[in-house]
């Protein structure tokens with residue numbers, strides 16, 4: 001069977017990165033993951049509130065780490081992206097209360113129109129809205145953390161059924177999913193409950209929500225709540241259990257790039273996110289990045305263009321530099337030094353542990369002992385933190401880890417260092433030198449073809 005997985009990125013911004021305001025970095029993204037074998041379509045929404053990392057990290061993994069072989073998965077991993085990046089529930093108020101009536105002047109008016117149109121797309125069969133809720137929902141009051149006043153570990157429906165051709169028995173489907181996930185959740189306290197908010201019978205708050213908007217448009221919709229009592233990766237684990245169960249019930253077939261266990265989920269979130277800036281001219285490994293990087297060679301009078309394998313990554317202007325954010329997390333602060341860029345150098349010849357190799361700029365070079373950059377007429381090599389005083393060009397010099405001051409490393413473990421190339425006063429690009437590790441990776445392979453900037 002021929003398999004076509006298309007990852008489509010809809011860019012809603014007209015301005016993209018062309019303006020200096022970087023506002024486009026906050027547009028949400030839609031991933032359409034579609035298989036050649038037809039089947040139903042689930043729409044996943046993450047990050048409707050910016051302070052619920054379980055939901056938006058789960059949606060981000062669904063967007064980037066799953067392949068679909070039957071049916072379709074549409075994923076919006078970062079609906080309220082600006083609030084996610086700024087770690088706020090909603091910097092313009094609660095986005096999940098803007099779906100019934102909304103002032104045209106509301107700053108999120110356009111965003112709401114765009115997501116409403118996606119929900120109403122005739123291809124969508126079921127909508128799942130991923131939340132992190134307080135405590136643990138129980139039908140009867142037990143204690144402060146457990147009771148009807150709490151939301152965690154519940155599947156929310158607005159009413160028992162809706163009139164649609166398929167999947168309209170909301171309560172029955174929610175209960176079916178609950179039975180399936182509870183069978184694999186060993187911790188009894190974490191098991192799921194179904195909650196019917198009976199929105200139509202007069203719940204004024206719930207009438208303003210995304211799921212009730214879906215219901216009013218004949219789209220079966222469920223709110224999935226994971227408890228804020230759990231750590232982020234645990235929340236993601238529970239969310240993925242639920243979403244996968246919905247996919248199974250609907251007959252959507254998929255594969256993922258990791259094992260569905262808490263430790264593997266944590267590793268995926270923490271250690272596999274990379275970013276490159278300005279077409280690979282600058283490269284960072286998000287795991288263990290230093291809180292602040294100085295003398296970062298950015299391009300004179302041009303916007304910063306970011307590319308990452310995660311949809312939760314953003315760069316924001318901050319005084320004289322840039323904050324790099326990954327969801328709710330601070331990655332690093334870039335203190336720039338501005339240069340004109342030169343694109344004449346693509347590869348360099350280097351000797352790693354005595355072995356000659358040609359390496360493309362924008363790569364990581366793994367080194368056990370020593371490095372030597374071969375003669376490169378017209379260009380200058382500069383290892384940030386290299387300690388030989390008076391030396392302006394480090395071409396032709398044998399370099400070992402101990403020749404570089406640890407405080408200049410890119411990472412907190414003092415293993416990764418920048419080797420930068422210049423022509424006259426123009427910046428050509430960099431290599432990341434990684435001491436004492438084995439496999440080599442190439443930066444250009446980090447992207448899944450998804451770009452933050454406009455194509």
Ligand SMILES: [Zn+2]
Nearest residue numbers: 049052131132
């Ligand atoms: Zn929420």
